[in-house]
Amino acid sequence: MATIREIARQAHVSPATVSRVLNGTAAVDPQTEARVLKVIRETGYRPNEVARSLSKRSSRIIGCIVPTIANPFFTELARAIEDESFRRGYKLILCNSDEDPAKEEAYIDMLERMNADGIIITTTHEEMDALIQACPVPMVILDRAPSKETNAYSVRADHYQGGRLATEHLVQCGCRRIVMMCGPKKYTSAAKRLQGYRDVCREQGLEPREVACDFDFADGLLKTQQLLEHFPDVDGILAANDVVALSVVKVLAAQKIPIPDQIQVVGFDNIYLSQLMTPALTTIGQPITAIGTMAAAIVADLVEGKDQPLKARILPVELVIRETSHLQSNRANGKAVDAWRMKS
Amino acid sequence: MATIREIARQAHVSPATVSRVLNGTAAVDPQTEARVLKVIRETGYRPNEVARSLSKRSSRIIGCIVPTIANPFFTELARAIEDESFRRGYKLILCNSDEDPAKEEAYIDMLERMNADGIIITTTHEEMDALIQACPVPMVILDRAPSKETNAYSVRADHYQGGRLATEHLVQCGCRRIVMMCGPKKYTSAAKRLQGYRDVCREQGLEPREVACDFDFADGLLKTQQLLEHFPDVDGILAANDVVALSVVKVLAAQKIPIPDQIQVVGFDNIYLSQLMTPALTTIGQPITAIGTMAAAIVADLVEGKDQPLKARILPVELVIRETSHLQSNRANGKAVDAWRMKS
Numbered sequence: 029m030a031t032i033r034e035i036a037r038q039a040h041v042s043p044a045t046v047s048r049v050l051n052g053t054a055a056v057d058p059q060t061e062a063r064v065l066k067v068i069r070e071t072g073y074r075p076n077e078v079a080r081s082l083s084k085r086s087s088r089i090i091g092c093i094v095p096t097i098a099n100p101f102f103t104e105l106a107r108a109i110e111d112e113s114f115r116r117g118y119k120l121i122l123c124n125s126d127e128d129p130a131k132e133e134a135y136i137d138m139l140e141r142m143n144a145d146g147i148i149i150t151t152t153h154e155e156m157d158a159l160i161q162a163c164p165v166p167m168v169i170l171d172r173a174p175s176k177e178t179n180a181y182s183v184r185a186d187h188y189q190g191g192r193l194a195t196e197h198l199v200q201c202g203c204r205r206i207v208m209m210c211g212p213k214k215y216t217s218a219a220k221r222l223q224g225y226r227d228v229c230r231e232q233g234l235e236p237r238e239v240a241c242d243f244d245f246a247d248g249l250l251k252t253q254q255l256l257e258h259f260p261d262v263d264g265i266l267a268a269n270d271v272v273a274l275s276v277v278k279v280l281a282a283q284k285i286p287i288p289d290q291i292q293v294v295g296f297d298n299i300y301l302s303q304l305m306t307p308a309l310t311t312i313g314q315p316i317t318a319i320g321t322m323a324a325a326i327v328a329d330l331v332e333g334k335d336q337p338l339k340a341r342i343l344p345v346e347l348v349i350r351e352t353s354h355l356q357s358n359r360a361n362g363k364a365v366d367a368w369r370m371k372s
Numbered sequence: 373m374a375t376i377r378e379i380a381r382q383a384h385v386s387p388a389t390v391s392r393v394l395n396g397t398a399a400v401d402p403q404t405e406a407r408v409l410k411v412i413r414e415t416g417y418r419p420n421e422v423a424r425s426l427s428k429r430s431s432r433i434i435g436c437i438v439p440t441i442a443n444p445f446f447t448e449l450a451r452a453i454e455d456e457s458f459r460r461g462y463k464l465i466l467c468n469s470d471e472d473p474a475k476e477e478a479y480i481d482m483l484e485r486m487n488a489d490g491i492i493i494t495t496t497h498e499e500m501d502a503l504i505q506a507c508p509v510p511m512v513i514l515d516r517a518p519s520k521e522t523n524a525y526s527v528r529a530d531h532y533q534g535g536r537l538a539t540e541h542l543v544q545c546g547c548r549r550i551v552m553m554c555g556p557k558k559y560t561s562a563a564k565r566l567q568g569y570r571d572v573c574r575e576q577g578l579e580p581r582e583v584a585c586d587f588d589f590a591d592g593l594l595k596t597q598q599l600l601e602h603f604p605d606v607d608g609i610l611a612a613n614d615v616v617a618l619s620v621v622k623v624l625a626a627q628k629i630p631i632p633d634q635i636q637v638v639g640f641d642n643i644y645l646s647q648l649m650t651p652a653l654t655t656i657g658q659p660i661t662a663i664g665t666m667a668a669a670i671v672a673d674l675v676e677g678k679d680q681p682l683k684a685r686i687l688p689v690e691l692v693i694r695e696t697s698h699l700q701s702n703r704a705n706g707k708a709v710d711a712w713r714m715k716s
């Protein structure tokens with residue numbers, strides 16, 4: 029049986045348009061509508077039958093599509109999703125889209141075909157509205173914000189507040205030349221963190237200094253080297269995430285730049301690794317387990333027909349102070365700082 | 373339609389017995405055979421039909437079951453498997469068994485039901501023969517060794533040689549009181565590494581010192597502390613894997629024990645992280661990409677009916693020298709060691 033995506037391809041329209049024709053949720057150009065209906069007839073697509081079959085033959089499978097399993101943030105998130113899914117009687121299928129929209133679509137198609145009961149996704153699509161509208165099963169957007177128009181279910185941390193907290197902490201620690209290594213701005217998570225950084229810079233009368241950086245080790249190493257060339261007087265770095273912060277620490281150590289005495293570093297995510305690094309990383313803690321658990325619980329509730337009035341869940345972040353930053357007042361007293369660090 | 377595992381449960385026999393009854397590959401007690409055949413008739417199981425349906429309606433899906441996505445070794449392996457699977461036209465479903473044999477069985481059941489074309493698995497089952505025999509689609513065992521009896525397809529690194537290389541390196545670096553933190557011995561990977569360590573100790577006239585340790589961060593932290601209490605004169609640690617080595621480095625740093633001057637550390641795997649750690653980790657490199665690529669290629673070949681004469685592929689390991697060990701001859705000359713470290 030054809031999927032909505034296949035019909036869209038054959039009719040040369042977006043999946044969202046097919047969805048609109050099927051559901052009558054918005055006006056569609058009559059010629060386009062006729063073309064879509066023709067393809068639907070030709071392919072034998074029967075949405076009601078699919079819906080019936082889905083409700084009858086629940087596969088007890090939830091699909092989870094993440095951009096990359098190379099980032100521990102997503103594997104830790106997947107672990108939390110799996111725990112809650114299993115607790116509710118669902119198996120979890122994990123798919124790695126490798127930041128590739130084509131792979132992402134292939135996996136969504138696959139999950140539809142295998143009658144997955146629901147999908148949890150951190151999409152790499154810039155324009156995710158069509159994706160959401162075309163999905164015939166409950167879908168929860170993870171970590172990133174869907175547009176107001178789709179009003180899709182979503183669970184994410186307060187990235188804006190995280191950007192603020194990190195920048196304010198660096199300011200309190202005495203930094204005045206703070207560089208933000210911002211993740212890809214097409215992702216709302218990165219864009220919101222950047223906005224928080226910029227707002228605090230403006231409030232504090234600091235000039236924003238930005239370096240674009242992907243969310244991975246390799247680009248982190250490269251961009252840290254560029255950062256040190258472009259901003260040789262940098263005294264604080266706000267890394268795109270903990271993985272990038274690890275690269276920053278590596279490059280600074282190789283160049284024998286003392287952390288935190290010359291440059292202070294703050295990460296983002298609080299993956300397990302950040303406490304095992306040497307020096308242990310000061311970072312913005314996302315409630316990873318809570319995010320994953322909540323996403324799985326919402327999908328399971330929707331599958332089981334339970335009401336979910338709240339569409340967007342934005343969970344609070346926290347500042348976790350470890351060894352890559354220190355408060356200005358402690359700077360004069362090395363021993364006090366050390367004693368305080370050992371506890372963290 | 374019932375799976376072999378369900379039939380086994382209902383007939384109170386092992387999946388392997390059901391497989392033997394179906395295939396006539398070995399003698400089965402007549403009463404048992406009758407009971408199995410009765411269940412097969414009752415459940416309407418038709419193995420030939422399943423086989424036909426599999427060959428006709430290939431799902432183009434390969435399932436990959438790993439013990440834990442929390443260990444980067446397995447996510448890096450899964451990435452390689454996915455790349456090769458996609459290149460060959462298959463999608464990859466990743467399942468995390470969480471070292472739980474019950475979850476592992478649930479995921480195998482699920483993959484059978486969804487007509488997966490093949491399964492790649494690092495099983496947590498001690499007795500994996502039944503698992504392999506009951507699998508109706510091509511299966512490749514990853515990282516661990518199946519028994520000679522099943523003669524299953526497998527791809528793994530030379531763990532024995534790895535154990536030897538690591539121990540010989542520590543001996544060459546001047547260590548005489550080397551402790552091995554060995555992984556769970558039920559896994560052939562851990563058992564083989566331990567055997568390599570023991571053999572070199574015997575050859576060198578060293579007393580083997582062993583601490584049992586799970587393959588994860590948390591147990592690594594705990595067992596390193598115990599190790600330092602039990603063997604206060606330790607001068608070399610062979611960690612169960614890189615993740616455990618990270619814990620070792622963390623505990624030694626917290627106790628201000630200099631690495632490598634007082635204690636030298638060697639890991640196992642060469643995950644990407646091992647070069648980003650500070651100090652960068654000396655480790656035994658597994659050819660992770662080659663292992664994953666080969667496993668996916670074998671499954672794809674088997675699905676497509678191509679001959680695979682070689683059942684067990686054992687790939688070579690290599691010693692990767694970084695900053696947590698240093699050769700005895702360099703010890704007298706700190707500057708030479710430093711210069712050499714910067715290059716690595």
